[in-house]
Amino acid sequence: MDNRSIAQLLSETADLLEISAGDPFRIRSYRRAAEAVESSTVKISEIAEDTKKLLAIPGIGKGMATNIQEMEKTGTMPLREELLTKYRPSMLDLLKLPGMGPKSVLLFWEALQIASIADLEAAIAAGKLESLPRMGAKQIEKLKKGIEEYKQNSGRFLIDDAEEAADKLIAYLRQFEGITTITPAGSLRRGRETVGDLDILATGPACVEDKVQAAVEYTAAYPPIADLIAKGQNKVSFRLRSGLQVDVRLLPEGSYGAALQYFTGSKMHNVTVRQRALKRGYTLSEYSLSRVEDGSFVAGATEEEIYAALGLDWIAPEMRENNGEIEAAEQHRLPALVELRDIRGDVHMHTDATDGKNTIREMAEAAAARGYEYIAITDHSKNLAMTFGLDDERALEHMRKICQVNDEMEGRIRVFGGIEVDILSDGQLDLSDEVLAQIDVVIASIHSLFNQPEEQMTERVLRAIENPNTRILGHPTGRLLLRREGYKLNLPQILRRAAELGVAVEHNAYPDRLDLCDRDLRMAKEMGCKISINTDSHHTSHMEKMTYGVRQLRRAWLAKQDVLNTLPAEEFLAALRPRA
């Protein structure tokens, strides 16, 4: 069983416990364990036999270790089975409706035997809900709306889309007199590849207690609002036409740091920080850090002073996932994370020779304008016929053109010759060894899916990286296209072999590629892989997406020295596996 499945079973058990009104702390334990399993870089099923190793994971104790071992053996566990005799699995869907929590699910089940969203719809239509306590007309209307939204399944939004929405809203808020600072918080600030909703924090003279109402009204009047969810003292919640939910909080400047810390999350990070505060006689809220005994103010204006008062170094938002960052901050051993400005080159991009939109020269100019020291032009090879992929002869001709542009740039930027070769179903590359041996940056990627089982798929990739011409493994988990059903491979095995061979693995910076996630990147680093980050740009404007990829690297705790593209041009080439 993979980590994700184990985590899901644990988290579902937590939901069921919650519906059964179980001990809230026991419920939290299950949730914590689920998160610990989900974010673990070790394959839990491989260590499941070894109780000691399981217990070493924070959040996993004796009971949870037994549960995990049981799941490995039987695919489920006693508590879960027991709960499922009392409740239905489809009741978990009900929890996903906005405004629906465990108490309501239990109420509906006990009073009306409602076990699914379909049941709920029927009950609403039949007017059965009205007889229940706390179910007024507004509440029922809210549920109806929630069901509609659920069916449309807005889900999570890609970080670049969310950021665009945030930028527009920020521009609107900025026009209000007295709002001086506006910052996106939440998962956007933490750099997650997708965000569930947008948290925007605003502060300034207009946000003090007796004046804030006007700013609240102004926020609630934001034209693109499709649905106003809540409007309170200092908070406005609404949904945009895209379905994205937005929470705006307007708070006084003295609380800015506390609020930023609070609304950045993650939830588990905050819980741990607050526990730490309590142990030291403080209490932390979105307004301030204060003393428990007399409520006197300790810190609040900046995040730095709050962390410092708790004996911690400031923690970069990307690391705030309760994955050991607090201990590291305490011991002053947080890594200096890689930054966008450390990236000196982008070595995966396409031109109009295949499926790109711009010429070699245009790509080079755009990259030079971004301040890059080097790029590699890596067009497709012949197997991708639909992109007019290059065969041996055209590939060599293309290298000459790249070389020519390199000369034309007169040292403003270095342009490497490159190619993105396709890994065929038997693991062979689709260009000849003689040609590949003449190309600086050879990226081998899978583009076609043959519904092979995991083992065969893995074998195919392994064979491709054994080929001495392969210098970089392109988007190793497959991009969105390949991530769809049926595509699975043994990533740990591939990363281990890549590390042994000195083949670099690529992290594709483009947000919708869903390539190596932060956990995969952490695993790659632990295994000693060389990591290259690239945009796979098909247009000059795509190069901007590098910023999102770097944030994934930061989420994986990668420092500058962990990333190949932070090296100067010659050193970058030298750090790749030696040419065949």
Added chain:
DNA sequence: GCCGTTTTCGGCCCGACTGTTTTCAGTCG
């Protein structure tokens, strides 16, 4: 169910908003 610089018991984060209430429960982040 987990955890330990009040350590094997007794704790476990904090506040806002809504709706249906006349003081609060449920949900959310």
